[in-house]
Amino acid sequence: MSDSMKLIKDLHDNFDSLASYPDDFLITLFEHFADKVDDEIQNELFTELMVKYIEVSKKLKESNKKLQKYSAHLEEMVKDKVKDITASQVAVIHALVKLSESRDDDTGAHIERTSEYCRVIAENIMQTGYYDNQINDVYAAIIEKASPLHDIGKVGIADSILLKPGRLTGSEFDIMKTHVLNGYETLACVEKLYPSNKFVKIGMEISRYHHEKWDGSGYMYGLSGERIPLSARIMALSDVYDALRARRVYKEPLPHNETIEIIARGRGTHFDPVLTDIFLDNHDKFGEIYDRLTTTSR
Numbered sequence: 001m002s003d004s005m006k007l008i009k010d011l012h013d014n015f016d017s018l019a020s021y022p023d024d025f026l027i028t029l030f031e032h033f034a035d036k037v038d039d040e041i042q043n044e045l046f047t048e049l050m051v052k053y054i055e056v057s058k059k060l061k062e063s064n065k066k067l068q069k070y071s072a073h074l075e076e077m078v079k080d081k082v083k084d085i086t087a088s089q090v091a092v093i094h095a096l097v098k099l100s101e102s103r104d105d106d107t108g109a110h111i112e113r114t115s116e117y118c119r120v121i122a123e124n125i126m127q128t129g130y131y132d133n134q135i136n137d138v139y140a141a142i143i144e145k146a147s148p149l150h151d152i153g154k155v156g157i158a159d160s161i162l163l164k165p166g167r168l169t170g171s172e173f174d175i176m177k178t179h180v181l182n183g184y185e186t187l188a189c190v191e192k193l194y195p196s197n198k199f200v201k202i203g204m205e206i207s208r209y210h211h212e213k214w215d216g217s218g219y220m221y222g223l224s225g226e227r228i229p230l231s232a233r234i235m236a237l238s239d240v241y242d243a244l245r246a247r248r249v250y251k252e253p254l255p256h257n258e259t260i261e262i263i264a265r266g267r268g269t270h271f272d273p274v275l276t277d278i279f280l281d282n283h284d285k286f287g288e289i290y291d292r293l294t295t296t297s298r
Contacts, residue, residue, distance in 0.1 A: 109293045110242055111148040116289045117238035119144040124278045131274070134230050142202050143231050149203035150210050150235050153183030165249045177219050183207035205229040210236050215269045233272045237263065237279055240270070245290050256287040 122140035125131055154162060157179050161172050168176060187204045194200055209223065209232035216224030218236075228236075244259040254262075260283050267276040279286065 110246065113242050113289055113293045114150070114235070114238045115144050115147045116293070117241060117286055118147045118234050120282055120285050120289070121234050121238065121275060121278055124282055125274070128274070128278065131230055138198075139202075142199055143206075143234060146199050146203040146206060146231070147235055147238070149183065149187065150206045150239060151179060151183065152186060153179035153181065153207060156182040163249050167250070177211070180208055180211055180220055202231045205231045206235045208232070210239060212236070213270045214272055217269075228272075233275055237271050237275050240266075241279070241286055242290070246294075256283070256290070 119140060122135060122143050125135050126137075126140070157176060161168065161175055164172070184204055184207045187200055187207060191197070191200045191204060206229075209221070209228050212218035212221065212223045212228045212232060213236070214225060214228070214233070216222050241259060241263060244254045244262060245256065247253045260280070263271065263276065263279060267273050271279075
């Protein structure tokens with residue numbers, strides 16, 4: 001029993017005897033009693049509120065844990081779904097591009113090999129610190145997936161030119177060069193539908209500029225140095241390495257060591273010096289990729 005309740009009981013039991021006390025004493029007694037009861041009521045209410053608050057807090061904490069767990073599970077499901085969609089899209093793109101490449105690629109593995117070359121260069125650029133304002137892990141992943149689009153414009157080139165076993169005439173070469181515009185314009189149509197898609201943007205850069213040269217002697221625009229997008233400079237080196245190594249209707253394949261020498265001579269003229277140095281430091285990886293993917297494609 002609380003002190004206030006005991007006091008109430010005492011007052012009740014001795015109520016008749018209170019009449020003998022002076023009025024001032026009774027007023028003081030009742031004021032003290034009222035204050036004491038008010039304090040105890042407040043204390044009891046506060047205690048009950050704290051108990052309820054703790055109970056509610058525990059329930060909210062448990063609910064938040066369940067919500068966080070559900071959110072994490074949902075986020076993981078979304079990520080998995082996006083990965084599935086992305087993988088299927090890339091697979092379709094590779095299949096379509098490979099179909100076009102099969103017209104002038106004896107091995108049929110050109111796009112797989114150049115994709116891996118691009119990834120090797122991009123990953124090693126990050127380790128050097130060069131172009132750190134342009135490249136990161138996301139960029140490296142995108143260029144690997146977008147690189148197969150580099151020659152998509154060749155679908156518009158006639159077989160008589162694309163598969164010609166001998167040297168092209170000047171007019172034939174002019175037609176061949178239009179494949180960079182064909183590919184770019186095709187992707188530009190897609191970019192209008194998806195203007196914020198980085199995959200498409202890098203694909204456009206690669207398609208349009210991968211035949212430009214560091215010294216400005218390439219085509220179609222005669223760009224030089226860093227005016228050529230980084231993605232296209234990476235693609236240029238990767239494409240040339242594979243073209244030199246592969247058998248084509250107009251040439252025999254070159255061995256790895258001879259290909260290294262040709263690319264080294266192109267440092268600062270055909271190729272970005274930084275990328276050339278990265279290639280020379282990692283040429284064994286290029287050789288491994290070529291051998292592995294050429295063997296598995298046969």
